[in-house]
Amino acid sequence: MALTLYYWDGIPGRGEFVRLALEEAGADYVDAARQPGGTAAMLKLMKDAGGAATPFAPPFLVDGELLIAHVANILFYLGPRLGLVPEDEGLRHVANGLQLTVTDLVAEIHDTHHPIGVSLYYEEQKPEASRRAENFLSERLPKYLGYFEHVLMQNPEGPQHSVGGRLSYVDLSLFHLVEGLRYAFPNAVRANEEHLPTLIALHDAVAARPRIMSYLASDRRLPFNESCIFRRYPELDRPS
């Protein structure tokens, strides 16, 4: 039976980290948001899934009777099924630790344009967003990206991958982080990239994989936009 991914329609968002894993593996999956009635079905599950399975927010994955919420949790579940994580249990937890650092970075990226509240428009929190983005670009972004560069360089199985000697879902997520950050903060990211040769090489290697190339060229890949996590507000970026 096909896996079904539920997420908001119209944005890559957090769902994209899951889509990339499904696409790289050639998995049989349904992207509910792109189906007629998919969003209504998603909202219904968010009310009526029952007990602990009720998700707080999308994305979530349904596999038969099982409903799994949160990106890192979905990827932890899918990783061994899609061949996108080492089989060793310890390394699976190590991969999950990296993915949860990706999760934290994604939340900080979101909060550069929403430092006061998700229920408010960006236009209602622009001065605060300006201060938060400045702090993010000067301190947090170099710290996170430098961390991932360090992880790759220290991999005993080679700097082509973050965990183990083969492509994992963490590598796919790092690819998407670079993509999104280049969209949202092109000037600031360009200034960082010279210090991140290993991370950029990983990004380029992922972009060149046949299934990822085919996915990126398809209409299944939604473009970044200003309803997403990665938003291009030039006033929040560095000057060019």
Added chain:
Amino acid sequence: MALTLYYWDGIPGRGEFVRLALEEAGADYVDAARQPGGTAAMLKLMKDAGGAATPFAPPFLVDGELLIAHVANILFYLGPRLGLVPEDEGLRHVANGLQLTVTDLVAEIHDTHHPIGVSLYYEEQKPEASRRAENFLSERLPKYLGYFEHVLMQNPEGPQHSVGGRLSYVDLSLFHLVEGLRYAFPNAVRANEEHLPTLIALHDAVAARPRIMSYLASDRRLPFNESCIFRRYPELDRPS
């Protein structure tokens, strides 16, 4: 061999969610921060753990050769070993999904006093903190706590637990959330509690468990303070 928990000294912080699980299970563990040289050992591991095992931030757990970072990941690993999660793989992912919602709430609580940047003092971001806390207390807190109340009430095995029919690490984390929120926002939380009878009953049941009672009365339990995630700044709470 004993498990070793590494975390910042002097605060309950994120480490507390792990400590509660270890204490409830009567596990043989070392709290590195409370040992001579523990903080130095932690900082060394954060530089030199090697490859993907290098943690971005505490807390992390060391079990023999394995280093596991992030609270939810540590609890996912410990859950079956400590008997604090259902054995079924699907339910383990369901529990992990709930724990990741706890993680998100903890980050939002932190950001009520640090909406602009972790590198700045609270005193450098007080106007923004005031706006963020107002939004948090009026919208986010009721949404999160109402969600957990709903999860408990819908549990097919009874509202005494969040997942399955026995105590899990998620229940312990929900106990700590109530503890921390009562400390940080006593007025706002009091106004919410009448709508959360099931969550408060769970809190009280956890507080009455013999090992938890004994832990809370011991000097292993650090008091909340204004260097922690849960901070009591009366100007961010509702008026009494």
